[in-house]
Amino acid sequence: MQQRQIPFGKPQLGDEEKAAVAQVLSGPMLVHGEQTAGFEAAFAERAGCAHAVALASCTAALHLSLRARDIGPGDAVVVPAMTHVATAHSAEYCGAQPVFVDVDPASGNMDPERVARAADQAGNVRAIMPVHYMGLPCDMDAIGTVAARHDAMIVEDCALAIDATYDGRKAGTLGDTGCFSFYPVKHMTSIEGGMLTTNDDTIAARIRKLRAFGYDRSLGERAEPGVYDIDALGLNFRMNEVEAAVGLAQMAKLDRFQEARAGNFAALSEALADVEELTIFSPSQGKAQSSHYCLNVVLPQDGSIARRDVVAQLKEAGVGSSVHYPVALPLSRYYREKYGYKPGDFPVAEWLATQTISLPVGPHLADDDPAYIAEALKSAIVKVCG
Numbered sequence: 001m002q003q004r005q006i007p008f009g010k011p012q013l014g015d016e017e018k019a020a021v022a023q024v025l026s027g028p029m030l031v032h033g034e035q036t037a038g039f040e041a042a043f044a045e046r047a048g049c050a051h052a053v054a055l056a057s058c059t060a061a062l063h064l065s066l067r068a069r070d071i072g073p074g075d076a077v078v079v080p081a082m083t084h085v086a087t088a089h090s091a092e093y094c095g096a097q098p099v100f101v102d103v104d105p106a107s108g109n110m111d112p113e114r115v116a117r118a119a120d121q122a123g124n125v126r127a128i129m130p131v132h133y134m135g136l137p138c139d140m141d142a143i144g145t146v147a148a149r150h151d152a153m154i155v156e157d158c159a160l161a162i163d164a165t166y167d168g169r170k171a172g173t174l175g176d177t178g179c180f181s182f183y184p185v186k187h188m189t190s191i192e193g194g195m196l197t198t199n200d201d202t203i204a205a206r207i208r209k210l211r212a213f214g215y216d217r218s219l220g221e222r223a224e225p226g227v228y229d230i231d232a233l234g235l236n237f238r239m240n241e242v243e244a245a246v247g248l249a250q251m252a253k254l255d256r257f258q259e260a261r262a263g264n265f266a267a268l269s270e271a272l273a274d275v276e277e278l279t280i281f282s283p284s285q286g287k288a289q290s291s292h293y294c295l296n297v298v299l300p301q302d303g304s305i306a307r308r309d310v311v312a313q314l315k316e317a318g319v320g321s322s323v324h325y326p327v328a329l330p331l332s333r334y335y336r337e338k339y340g341y342k343p344g345d346f347p348v349a350e351w352l353a354t355q356t357i358s359l360p361v362g363p364h365l366a367d368d369d370p371a372y373i374a375e376a377l378k379s380a381i382v383k384v385c386g
């Protein structure tokens with residue numbers, strides 16, 4: 001096969017985004033404008049929720065979700081041990097303590113039984129943050145039961161889960177808030193950016209206030225220009241109009257992007273189905289349907305095949321890859337030193353951290369790229385195994 005160069009992810013930006021940005025740049029409103037309002041309306045409609053609030057990032061959405069319910073010192077927040085650092089950091093920003101639980105070896109999602117045990121043990125749990133790992137929704141029925149027992153809010157980390165569904169409902173509408181990311185290699189991009197979804201009017205109003213310093217009046221509500229009071233410790237977490245314009249233009253293409261992802265995922269997983277050395281999580285489990293962010297393959301737990309060697313071979317074949325995520329979060333230096341976690345505390349998360357490889361399935365792939373990627377991976381394993 002001829003050598004190719006296939007990046008892990010590649011933003012799909014075209015004339016539509018360029019025209020939308022040019023229009024914003026030639027107008028007077030660079031923040032607080034109609035692009036942001038339009039993006040929020042389109043996103044809420046697609047997610048099937050009452051409110052969508054555009055923010056600077058998914059991290060901002062996670063952080064403000066907890067702040068909206070005044071979660072802080074003395075409170076505990078349950079998070080999975082296998083996630084991006086933003087999930088746990090959002091609890092830390094509030095002065096709350098993240099309580100980590102290991103994940104399910106069949107999905108990489110937080111294990112509901114461990115969530116229940118951790119919540120019962122901690123006693124002061126105010127929030128549970130299910131992370132839909134690689135876009136596959138968590139077991140939200142079981143997590144909902146635990147949350148209700150502890151009167152805890154549910155903050156869904158949907159950074160990789162746009163359009164994923166659980167029991168026919170969209171991710172982001174399954175808890176109190178949903179937090180989405182538009183970082184460049186996500187399902188769609190707004191350069192940087194995030195969106196918070198909710199059906200709760202009070203939370204939505206509070207997030208709008210907290211994203212803009214805690215002003216008591218938005219720009220449009222000020223009878224006297226420039227005059228306002230401040231009644232909350234808000235931040236500057238707004239999305240600007242250039243980002244919103246890009247996001248809105250991307251939404252018009254999202255159906256096409258999602259179709260391509262699903263097709264590439266199916267072709268790649270079928271081509272790898274007979275590779276005994278690999279664990280591949282099914283994109284459809286129980287009531288959960290994945291958004292096909294990427295295809296994670298996991299090498300054996302015993303370390304008999306070293307990921308570093310396989311990735312080096314893939315790179316040589318021109319196949320880009322990534323790792324989600326490179327460390328079981330409680331064992332990262334910050335959390336290990338602060339809370340004293342040690343190797344062996346989170347065996348499944350530790351296995352994924354050392355042995356998973358994320359393969360591309362994005363809309364940037366050519367029709368026969370999935371077959372090429374599968375062949376490259378198979379021959380990499382053969383070479384590494386000698």
Ligand SMILES: Cc1ncc(COP(=O)(O)O)c(C=O)c1O
Nearest residue numbers: 057058059084086159181182183
């Ligand atoms: C699960 C998860 N949560 C949160 C984030 C942070 O998103 P952002 O960069 O938009 O803040 C990421 C980033 O990749 C992620 O993977």
